Amino acid sequence: MSVAQLQVARGERVFLQGASGSGKSTLLSLIGGVAVAQEGRLTVLEQDLTQMSAKRRDGFRAEHLGLIFQQFNLIPYLSGLENVLLTGRFAKQRKVTRNEALQRLLELGIDQSLAAKPVTELSIGQQQRVAxxxxxxxxxxxxxxxxxxxxxxxxxxxTYLALLFEQCKAHGSSLLFVSHDQSLAERFDRTVKVTDVIEWGQA
Amino acid sequence: MKLMTLAWRSLANRKTTSLLTVLSFALGVILLLGVDKVRTEARQSFINTVSGTDLIVGARSGPVNLLLYSVFRIGNATNNISWQSYQELSQSKSVDWAVPISLGDSHKGFRVLGTTTNYFEHIKYGNKQPLRFSEGRAFEGTFDVVLGAEVAHQLGYQLDTPVAIAHGAGKVSFIKHDNLPFQVVGILAPTGTPSDRTLFVKLEGIEAIHVGWNSGSPSASSLKLTHKDFENKTLEPETITATFIGLKSRMAAFHFQRMVNQYREEPLLAIMPALTLQELWQLIGVAEKSLLVVSALVVFSTILGMMITMLSSLQERRREIAILRAVGARPYHIFFLLGLETLVITLAGALLGWLTLYGLLALVAPYLMDMFGFHMALGAPSLKELYILVAIVGASLLMSLIPGWRAYKNSLSDGLMVRV
Structure with a gap:
């Protein structure tokens, strides 16, 4: 499998559309810095991940990325707040204070008492907001x-999407949103089909 | 949030499994430390049975045999030594003191030992501790008897209780010297040695109850003897069972021992109790060692069980590990997390086991002393126990490398996207 090209501009909201099994996960693993490309260049935020050691890629992820999964995003034995505080735990620059975490949770509709609950007591929607x-x-x-x-x-x-967009905009984060659901595409700045980005066969 | 907090919360999340693992760990520790403790104490109280005695001389048999009957009052002498030999030996230049003992009679299963007043002065135990009287005094008259602590305690005897001594060493005896009862004049303080289970009388007392017994059973007239018949009579024994000897200089021990072993008048055997005690301990030490090996195996299987539990929990924790990786945790963080969990469990188990053991010992110690005369010193924990605990925790940490390695490999291959 090879990735032809995918560019996301700063602050841009990109919808990456593709069915399961289309190589999405591998692409995300590459961007997330867990998997490493065999050849070519993968530049995220002007840094070439292919030139980094595994350790630096982990560090890069801790500092510069935020990941949200389909579900089971949270460590089940921690509270919502504690899950949020995990971010920055493994980063040097990106430190997260308790107040900041609570503030962000509040902005996403999770108040302090909800945030203190074990995440297993939250609804799926609430869990995704914590994530x-x-x-x-x-x-x-x-x-x-x-x-x-x-x-x-x-x-x-x-509501979730609206909140996510609002937050990304407020803090200047780019968003790479992966889904198979075509109906969401119109809300994004740009839509990219996985099939356009990835070519199967020889590299 | 610290990694330790994560480890702790993760363990708390799996409360039942964690607690069970801690408990099984505690059990292993109790077993291993308990066996080690008992064996150390047993050895100590064993080695401490005689102290201050340079040599024990008896009729020629085996050294262990002589030690068993003279010190531990187990089994019987195959032969006696003559009073004459005893006197010659005790008057030898290098001898400081000699205490004769005569065994062969009993009272309700406890051995009766005929000796001289010197016994209470010279025969010591532990770290040269003398025998102490908790009540009364040493014997003076022919029919005075001094009781070991356990004898008095078990039979409920007090000062002035009359005691009829039975012939032979068995628990049930058909021939009793009850025409000549003895009277309790003293009770010894507990020592944790066979002295606790012994009745002490004068050699003359032993002689008196055997007058007319030359054939091995009492003659009709001897059974009619009373205390009156022995007034103003001196009784000199013809034979004694053995003698404890203290030398003026310990340097002379080997020389004196050789002299006794080559004694011309009759076949004698001299042993140095400390050496023979060691020898005997090595003999019974095999059982004690195998017990230790078994308990070490139990601990090993506990560690193995913990590792298996961890390995099987990894499958359900893949998601959790992927999340940690997503927020930037490095594989070695995962490795440490599992190591920390192991550390918490083993430390808790070790501590719990150790405390429980000491609690149990404190509960059981007086009972052991009562039932078996086995002195269990609680004391401060030894450095050796600490080493054992450290070894257990260390071994577990080593074992946790295996699940740690697995988690590490998983986290690399799963990446961020585990499908559950």
């Missing part, structure tokens, strides 16, 4: 969201 807060704290340059709304019903999905 978004965790990705957004410390103002990362890039948010990668992998089907974060697929487990939500349409009403909660809409």
């Amino acid at each position: 978004a807060a965790r990705a957004l704290v410390g103002n990362p340059e890039l948010i990668i969201a992998d089907e974060p709304t697929s487990a939500l019903d349409s009403d909660t999905r809409d």
